Amino acid sequence: MQIFKLPRSIRQVSTHVLAIFLGVLLTVTSLEVLPSQAEPAPPLVPQKSSPVAAAIGNSSFVTAAVNRVGPAVVRIDTERTITRPTDPLMDDPFLRRFFGDGFPQQSPTEQLRGLGSGFIFDKSGIVLTNAHVVDQADKVTVRLKDGRTFEGKVKGIDEVTDLAVVKINAGNDLPVASLGSSQNVQVGDWAIAVGNPLGFDNTVTLGIISTLKRSSAQVGISDKRLDFIQTDAAINPGNSGGPLLNAEGEVIGINTAIRADAMGIGFAIPIDKAKAIATQLQRDGKVAHPYLGVQMVTLTPQLAQQNNIDPNSMFEIPEVRGVLVMRVVPGSPAATAGIRRGDVIVKIDDQVITSADQLQRVVEDSRLGQTFQLKVQRGNQTQILSVRTAELKDIQ
Structure with missing residues (x-):
């Protein structure tokens, strides 16, 4: 076996480097930090509790939230009786004589049952729920988490916002949900x-x-x-x-x-x-909603251009940003004001309108009988139309 040795010059350099490293190491280990030289430890800052931190413990924030509101959450059972159309064939005297007692009997009515949820938000026994849960129900039963059941009376329904209020008579010991914002x-x-x-x-x-x-x-x-x-x-x-x-x-x-x-x-x-x-x-017992009486969609210049270059389009649309009127309800405030299909609403009073949702919110937040000045783009012409809101009815 042949042993290779480093050149003498390299071995000398390595020896000096090793000596310097050991000297530094010995110096560091022999140092003593004096109290006056030590940096003070940072003060402990109390941390605010958070839902995530709480969830790490034995009880989660979900448990605390449900314990707070859970007793006020109710089950709502509904019953509704509907009358079904009778089949004339089922009442045929000849068929009944022929089949005798084996001929099926018609049931003119049918019981429909529904299920939903709600919560108590007033100690007097006021329950808030969806309109579609109790709409047209003949019987409403409210069941609390503790097992108590009460007959509910529907005090009011608003189908437009899908909200309903139900009243139960249960004294003053009812749990009430805490409402936020x-x-x-x-x-x-x-x-x-x-x-x-x-x-x-x-x-x-x-x-x-x-x-x-x-x-x-x-x-x-x-x-x-x-x-x-x-x-x-x-x-x-x-x-x-x-x-x-x-x-x-x-x-x-x-x-x-x-x-x-x-x-x-x-x-x-x-x-x-x-x-x-x-x-x-x-x-x-109800809510009055103001309305104009138009069916509308949001319009952009790009959408208008696509429509206008389509040879099958029914009419040309102004290439602007606003709300396109697709239909005007007969007898509505919009019809009375002279609004037409194909008009583009670009302003309501002094507010620029860029979407159908925006226009809907403005009308919804108005009062019955309030008059608006609508700036309408009709073809190449601009018109100002005055329209007065009315109460929303069933729109066909």
Whole structure:
């Protein structure tokens, strides 16, 4: 075996480097830090508690929220009797004589049962729920979490916002849900849905706020006037009317709609809107909604250009940004004002209009009988039309 040796010059350099390293090491280990030289330890700063931190402990923020509101969440069972059209063949005397007792009997009525959720928001026994839960019900039964049941009386229904108020007589010992404010809700906040999905009582699901101000038109509910809170907390049939909570256990919305073609998307009515409607329903039993009487879509110059170059388009549209009138309801305020199909609304009073949702909100927030000045683009001409709102009725 041949042993290779480093040249003498390299070995000398290595020896000096090793000596310097050992000297530094010995110097460092022999140093003593004097108290006057030591840097003071940073002071301990108390940390604020948060839902996430609380969830690490023995009890989660979800548990605390549900314990706070859960007793006020109710199950609503409904019954409705409908009359079915009779079949003349079933009443034929010849067939009845021929078949005798074996001939089937017609049942002119049928019992339909429904299920939903709600929550108590007033000690006097006022329950808030969805309109579609109790609409046309002949009997309403409200069941509390503690097992007590009461007959409910529907005090008011507003189909436009899908809200209803039900009254139960249960004394003054009722649990009441704590109401928050939907104005403080932000995308990414925790969302807790409580209700009776598919008949499974007292079910809790957790998610986040996915987005805010999702219009009913975007959701596919064109007959409603709402800007929903969108959440990915699981909402199923039976959850309707139940509360959507924040991390503090305050009601921020009312679960109301799901899309059959979507996974993990649910919608809730903002609680600020619900409180305003509930007050009117308790007082008057209904809510008067102002309307103009047009069916409309948002228009952009690009969409107008696509329409105008299409040889099959029914009419030419002004290439501007605004709201395109697709239909005018006969006898409506819009018809009286002279608004026509194909008009583009670009201003209401002094406010520039860029979307159908924006125009709808302006009208919804107005009062009955209020007069608006609409700036309308009709072909190459601009017109100012005066329209006075009226109460929304059934639109065909």
